[in-house]
Amino acid sequence: MTLVNDIKKLLITMLLLGITCFTQAQMTADVPVFVDIQLESGAITVPSFAGLSDLTNGLLTSAVLFKVKANNDWKVDTEIGSIILTPVPGGPASILHPLTFSNFSYMVSPDQDDVYDPAVVFTSTLATILTGVKQGYDKKFSVKFKITPGLSVDPAAYTIPIIYTISPL
Numbered sequence: 001m002t003l004v005n006d007i008k009k010l011l012i013t014m015l016l017l018g019i020t021c022f023t024q025a026q027m028t029a030d031v032p033v034f035v036d037i038q039l040e041s042g043a044i045t046v047p048s049f050a051g052l053s054d055l056t057n058g059l060l061t062s063a064v065l066f067k068v069k070a071n072n073d074w075k076v077d078t079e080i081g082s083i084i085l086t087p088v089p090g091g092p093a094s095i096l097h098p099l100t101f102s103n104f105s106y107m108v109s110p111d112q113d114d115v116y117d118p119a120v121v122f123t124s125t126l127a128t129i130l131t132g133v134k135q136g137y138d139k140k141f142s143v144k145f146k147i148t149p150g151l152s153v154d155p156a157a158y159t160i161p162i163i164y165t166i167s168p169l
Helices: 002-017 052-057
Strands: 035-041 064-070 074-080 084-086 104-109 126-132 139-147 157-159 162-168
Touching (some): 064 074
Antiparallel strands (some): 074 126, 084 157, 104 139
């Protein structure tokens, strides 16, 4: 009991003199980079090419609306995938001059307010269409495409995969 009493006396003396004892521990927490893109609404639809003006001036697709969530600066890349073509009646049996990425341009409405930046022509199958900074709310934007086959592209039915990828900067 003397040892217990001695410890009590020591603690009381330390408290009266303002002496404190403490210990310290550390912990670590890793917060990962998070970037996510979600299709909010829309599906790309293309009106029919009705004549020479549509072929040479191009047609706009419908808008696709996206939402980005990120805790890091980010970029959105859009890729024109491998275009699938099918010959059409009255057209050539072999497609020698198909639709390619160079027949496409894109327009972005950075604030999803139907005010679009000027059209930018794809210079390869992949283009960075928008970059952004982390923010405390969802970033929304929309994209439209313009397809301009001109008179050099062979008639055919074309299926065009469009791939969107978000990545941290």
